[in-house]
Amino acid sequence: MSGMLAVYRKEMLTYFRSPIAYFVVAVFLVGTGYFFTYNMFLTGSASMDETFRNMAILILTLLPLVSMRLFSGEYSGRTMELLMTLPLKTWEVVLGKFLGAATILLLMTLGTFIDLVPLYLFGNPHTTTIFAGYIGFILLGMACLAVGQFFSALTQNQIVAALITVPVLLSFWFIGHLQNFQVSQTLRGLFAYLSFALHYADFVQGLLRSEGVLFYLVASAIALTLNAGYLQWRR
Amino acid sequence: MNTPTAAISLESVTKRFGAKTIIHDISFSVAKGEIVGFLGPNGAGKTTTMRMIAGFTTPSTGRITVAGCDMATQNEEAAEKIGYLPEHPPLYDTLDVSQYLRFVARAKGVPRNEFKSELDRVATACRLENVLNREIYKLSKGYRQRVGLAQALLGKPEVLLLDEPTAGLDPGQIQETREVIRSFGEQHAVLLSTHVLPEVTLICSRVAIINQGRLLAIDSPVSLRRASELTNRILLTANAPADALRAELLCVAGVIAVTAHPVPGVDGMLNVECQTDAREGIEAAVARAVARRWDLHRLERQQPTLENIFLRYVSGSSPQETHQ
Numbered sequence: 001m002s003g004m005l006a007v008y009r010k011e012m013l014t015y016f017r018s019p020i021a022y023f024v025v026a027v028f029l030v031g032t033g034y035f036f037t038y039n040m041f042l043t044g045s046a047s048m049d050e051t052f053r054n055m056a057i058l059i060l061t062l063l064p065l066v067s068m069r070l071f072s073g074e075y076s077g078r079t080m081e082l083l084m085t086l087p088l089k090t091w092e093v094v095l096g097k098f099l100g101a102a103t104i105l106l107l108m109t110l111g112t113f114i115d116l117v118p119l120y121l122f123g124n125p126h127t128t129t130i131f132a133g134y135i136g137f138i139l140l141g142m143a144c145l146a147v148g149q150f151f152s153a154l155t156q157n158q159i160v161a162a163l164i165t166v167p168v169l170l171s172f173w174f175i176g177h178l179q180n181f182q183v184s185q186t187l188r189g190l191f192a193y194l195s196f197a198l199h200y201a202d203f204v205q206g207l208l209r210s211e212g213v214l215f216y217l218v219a220s221a222i223a224l225t226l227n228a229g230y231l232q233w234r235r
Numbered sequence: 236m237n238t239p240t241a242a243i244s245l246e247s248v249t250k251r252f253g254a255k256t257i258i259h260d261i262s263f264s265v266a267k268g269e270i271v272g273f274l275g276p277n278g279a280g281k282t283t284t285m286r287m288i289a290g291f292t293t294p295s296t297g298r299i300t301v302a303g304c305d306m307a308t309q310n311e312e313a314a315e316k317i318g319y320l321p322e323h324p325p326l327y328d329t330l331d332v333s334q335y336l337r338f339v340a341r342a343k344g345v346p347r348n349e350f351k352s353e354l355d356r357v358a359t360a361c362r363l364e365n366v367l368n369r370e371i372y373k374l375s376k377g378y379r380q381r382v383g384l385a386q387a388l389l390g391k392p393e394v395l396l397l398d399e400p401t402a403g404l405d406p407g408q409i410q411e412t413r414e415v416i417r418s419f420g421e422q423h424a425v426l427l428s429t430h431v432l433p434e435v436t437l438i439c440s441r442v443a444i445i446n447q448g449r450l451l452a453i454d455s456p457v458s459l460r461r462a463s464e465l466t467n468r469i470l471l472t473a474n475a476p477a478d479a480l481r482a483e484l485l486c487v488a489g490v491i492a493v494t495a496h497p498v499p500g501v502d503g504m505l506n507v508e509c510q511t512d513a514r515e516g517i518e519a520a521v522a523r524a525v526a527r528r529w530d531l532h533r534l535e536r537q538q539p540t541l542e543n544i545f546l547r548y549v550s551g552s553s554p555q556e557t558h559q
Contacts, residue, residue, distance in 0.1 A: 002341065002344060003341075003342055003344070005341070006338055006341035006342040007342070009338065009341070010327070010330070010338040013329075013330055013334055013338075014327060014329055014330065017329035017330065017370075018329055077325075077326075077327065077328065078321070078323045078325055079325040079326065079327060080325075081286070081289075081291050081319075081321040081325050082319075082321070082325035082339070082386070083325075084290070084291050085289045085290055085291050085314060085317065085319045085321075086314060086339065086342040086343060087311055087314035087315040087342065087343060087344060088314075088342055089311060235290075235291070235292055235293050
């Protein structure tokens with residue numbers, strides 16, 4: 001546990017000493033601000049639904065930039081040797097890094113709260129719907145980070161890590177569309193179940209379903225387990 | 236040879252990458268309070284062996300125990316007892332020195348109340364007081380190496396593994412670093428790899444010579460030197476006909492073999508190398524034999540330095556087995 005905290009603190013220091021975290025947070029907030037304003041004026045309704053959908057697409061492409069350095073950076077900086085020989089368990093390293101990246105996600109989320117100010121000032125939004133949307137957003141973001149972290153462990157080139165992660169995440173996002181082409185019920189069900197987008201849609205509509213929560217948590221857990229397993233195998 | 240008290244022990248360790256065998260059946264041990272030098276040319280397998288002892292990679296076959304822990308099953312317990320400086324100091328460039336050392340101390344589980352004293356101790360030992368608040372990417376190569384060493388010393392590990400600890404340091408820093416290692420080695424087990432020979436003679440109690448993944452010899456520097464005295468050499472330059480000189484020299488008791496090459500550009504001058512045994516005064520006998528009939532210009536009995544021994548082992552021309 002203390003080992004995980006040590007890794008976590010190191011990750012946070014590293015994030016804020018490199019420009020990438022600032023860049024990602026800034027681009028995300030500018031993008032979200034733009035979509036929020038656009039949606040507000042377009043629909044004239046005090047809701048975050050459309051904005052949440054846009055935010056999801058934004059993090060699918062931005063979070064790989066947060067996760068890409070997690071292990072690639074350790075390989076190329078030749079610090080992996082230290083990390084693997086310190087008295088740290090593999091899961092402590094994996095979770096410490098994941099929590100560090102998740103903290104950046106949380107900061108990004110907190111930044112979007114500024115959009116809620118005009119929403120509540122001039123409108124009458126559904127608080128529970130917005131709450132569910134944020135939960136969905138964070139869960140989706142965590143799954144994206146876990147997938148990105150796994151791919152980061154596979155290569156020592158950060159750019160390659162990001163370039164693999166983005167299409168993989170986009171595939172999981174759009175895989176739901178494939179169900180319309182399927183005749184078999186099973187395949188339709190499978191594609192719908194695997195879709196990041198369809199589960200997210202539930203949250204955006206205000207449905208906080210345990211199935212959706214579990215889906216993202218299990219997806220993250222699978223990616224992190226693969227990550228730890230790969231590191232162990234690499235020894 | 237592997238006593239239970241050995242801090243590091245390797246038993247027939249082999250490492251293969253695919254079909255290629257990098258390390259062939261290496262066995263040796265390092266006791267507490269001992270500094271062992273790991274000597275070999277680049278690519279001999281020093282770093283791979285170090286990595287296996289540190290637990291970064293696992294051997295294909297064989298057993299490694301460090302401080303009583305089997306590296307195959309008790310990797311994490313062992314990691315607490317190992318201080319490891321890899322070949323390239325593993326530094327986070329964006330952190331400053333004290334943040335970095337604090338991270339390592341935390342990861343090593345140094346108790347909270349000992350934090351400050353531990354950091355001070357290693358910073359003083361490695362002369363880092365002036366750069367503690369500087370970002371690591373701004374440091375010179377010598378400082379980077381010393382931050383790496385400081386990291387390894389944190390938490391007073393029982394076993395210290397140093398992969399070329401003095402690489403990139405200037406002579407003054409090398410001296411200081413050796414002192415640090417020497418004082419540390421009094422109560423701990425140290426295995427340091429190097430291709431700098433004087434280092435080994437100065438601080439190591441034993442030397443392991445490795446080449447192409449095979450352990451060629453392990454002994455004290457003094458014994459290795461003595462072992463090689465069996466194949467002493469005398470070099471001389473004389474103005475003489477080659478055949479007659481060779482015949483004359485081979486008559487001297489103790490001379491085993493003679494090779495002669497003409498000195499380029501000087502007519503009739505020969506450079507001669509005599510393989511001799513270790514008997515006393517043989518150079519005087521050789522000198523007398525030559526000077527009786529020809530002009531002797533130079534004669535030198537070559538001291539068996541560790542360098543020669545090393546090269547002899549590495550080039551595979553060593554005729555004798557050393558005792559373990």
